Amino acid sequence: MRVLRVLGIGWLLHLKIISRSPFAMGVGVTWPIVNATIAYFMYRAGGHPQTLLYASLGSAVAGIWSMAAIDVTGAIQRQRLAFVYAAVGIALLERFLDAARERATLSLT
Amino acid sequence: MIVAARIFAVGGLTSFRALFYWLTPWIYVPTMLVAPIFQILLFAYIGRSAGLESDEFYLIGNALQYASIPCLFAMAQMVGGERYQNTLSAILVSPAPRIPLFFGRSLPVLLNGAFVAAFSLLVGALVLGVHLPASSLAPLGLVVLIAAYSCTGLGLINAAASLRIRENAVLSNVIFGFLLIFTGANVPLDAVPKWMSTAAQGMPFTHAIAAARQLAAGASLGDVRGLLGAELLVGAIYGVAGYALLRWFEVQSRRYATLERS
Numbered sequence: 001m002r003v004l005r006v007l008g009i010g011w012l013l014h015l016k017i018i019s020r021s022p023f024a025m026g027v028g029v030t031w032p033i034v035n036a037t038i039a040y041f042m043y044r045a046g047g048h049p050q051t052l053l054y055a056s057l058g059s060a061v062a063g064i065w066s067m068a069a070i071d072v073t074g075a076i077q078r079q080r081l082a083f084v085y086a087a088v089g090i091a092l093l094e095r096f097l098d099a100a101r102e103r104a105t106l107s108l109t
Numbered sequence: 110m111i112v113a114a115r116i117f118a119v120g121g122l123t124s125f126r127a128l129f130y131w132l133t134p135w136i137y138v139p140t141m142l143v144a145p146i147f148q149i150l151l152f153a154y155i156g157r158s159a160g161l162e163s164d165e166f167y168l169i170g171n172a173l174q175y176a177s178i179p180c181l182f183a184m185a186q187m188v189g190g191e192r193y194q195n196t197l198s199a200i201l202v203s204p205a206p207r208i209p210l211f212f213g214r215s216l217p218v219l220l221n222g223a224f225v226a227a228f229s230l231l232v233g234a235l236v237l238g239v240h241l242p243a244s245s246l247a248p249l250g251l252v253v254l255i256a257a258y259s260c261t262g263l264g265l266i267n268a269a270a271s272l273r274i275r276e277n278a279v280l281s282n283v284i285f286g287f288l289l290i291f292t293g294a295n296v297p298l299d300a301v302p303k304w305m306s307t308a309a310q311g312m313p314f315t316h317a318i319a320a321a322r323q324l325a326a327g328a329s330l331g332d333v334r335g336l337l338g339a340e341l342l343v344g345a346i347y348g349v350a351g352y353a354l355l356r357w358f359e360v361q362s363r364r365y366a367t368l369e370r371s
Contacts, residue, residue, distance in 0.1 A: 026279030034286035038295050039155065045300035046159030055155075 014075055024071055032063030113209040120205075121213030124187055125221070141221075145175035145229035146236065152295050153237055162297065164237045169321045170294030172230035174314050176222035176257045177288050181281040183218045184264030188355075189271035198368050201359055211268075211355055215261050215348075222257035241325055248330045249321055255337055256317035259344030260288075263313050265351025272358035272368070293318055313347065316340040 018024045039055035153167040191197035200210070227250060234241050241249065267284065271277040289295065291305060292314040298306040309315045317340045320333035330337075362368040 022276040023279050026276065027282050030279075030283050030286050034289060037290050038152075041290075041296040041301055042155060042159040042161050045296060046156075046161035048159055051158070 014071075017078070018071055018075070021074075024067070024074070027070060028063065028067045031066050032059050035059035035062050113206050116205050117209035117213035117216070120210060121216050124191070124214045125183070125217035128183055128186055128190065141179060141225050142228060142232075144178075145172065145225065146232055148175060149229060149233040150236065156295070161300075165239045165325060166297075166322065167295060168230065168233045168237055168239050169325060170292075170318050172233055173226050173253065173256045173318050173321055174288055174292060174294040175229050176226035176253070177260050177263075177285050177314070179225050180218055180222040180257060180260035180264045181267050181284055182278070183221065184215065184261065184268040185271045185277040185281050187214050187218070188268040189277045192271065192368065201363075201368070207356060207359075208352070211265070211352060215265060218264060219254075219257050219261040222260060223254045226253045226257060242327065245324045245327070248324045248333075251330070252317050252321045252324065252333075252337065255340050255344070256314055256321075259313035259317065259340050259347070262344040262347030262349075262351060265348055266354055267351075269351055269354035269358050272355070272362055288312060288314060291315070310339075311343060313340070313343055316343065 036056055036059035039059055040052060043049065043051050043055050149168055149171045152171050153164045156162055156164070156167045188197065191200070230241075230249065230253065233239070263284070267277065267281060270280055274280065291301075291309045291312055293309060294314065298309055298315070301309075316336040320336035320340070323333050323336075324330070
């Protein structure tokens with residue numbers, strides 16, 4: 001249950017952060033359009049207009065790749081820069097300390 | 110004169126090294142040497158599937174166009190990064206002459222852009238099995254240098270914009286995408302609407318890519334001198350406009366105290 005909660009809240013939090021990032025939104029909007037435009041002109045000029053559907057699908061899939069790849073790496077780097085992991089580490093430390101107090105294991109060696 | 114030369118050379122080199130934070134130079138390999146090969150391969154295979162042009166067409170177009178990554182991003186980050194780290198205000202408050210200050214930062218970027226494009230061209234040719242005549246290699250090297258120079262001019266405008274905007278990486282990405290579509294790197298200019306091919310004449314790489322393709326097809330340097338002159342002119346116009354914008358935004362940032370607002 002706790003794992004699901006971490007996953008759910010983590011997902012929501014990251015979605016909120018990314019949706020407020022001009023970089024993520026700018027790249028996410030720009031690249032599928034760029035890829036689709038190039039594919040459109042290439043297939044039209046190449047005399048294969050029937051493959052335009054595949055080209056547009058490919059552009060959309062490439063957009064998913066780029067968004068996922070950039071945002072996943074960006075999320076970890078951003079949190080590292082923002083000292084989020086330090087905060088997570090402190091929270092874990094507090095939990096261990098509480099557990100040690102409850103079980104009186106602090107002085108056990 | 111010596112002071113200006115020091116600002117130009119030492120300042121430019123230090124600023125360029127700071128771009129990588131110098132934690133690990135290996136970050137250079139995937140971003141500058143591996144990524145362009147994948148871009149070349151991607152469009153070469155799409156080109157084969159579309160039945161539009163030869164591998165050589167996409168190799169030359171994408172290798173040269175990829176010089177825009179170092180030229181645009183490095184120039185923007187040069188100003189944006191220093192602004193973020195609060196070193197730019199210390200530089201701009203000094204009486205250092207601005208021409209060597211800004212153009213000194215452009216020179217390593219230009220050389221790096223040319224190296225990336227030349228590396229991509231040679232490795233891409235090996236991977237795709239494209240034969241480039243030995244006699245065309247030296248002229249192609251010159252074309253690559255001119256293309257990088259031209260895009261560094263546009264990079265100066267991008268750098269000036271970084272004095273005003275926060276997300277300069279978004280702007281660099283958008284410009285890179287525009288160049289990919291408009292410059293004829295992947296789509297022949299006679300296959301795009303007229304307004305696009307007209308707009309392409311004022312963009313970096315358009316003339317350099319056309320010249321490089323002619324050289325690879327056996328033309329001499331003299332045959333493409335018109336194209337190279339046009340590319341040099343485009344680069345000079347962007348360079349002068351970029352420098353003017355940098356000075357304008359510098360004055361504005363002093364007046365409105367916006368330099369350190371990030």
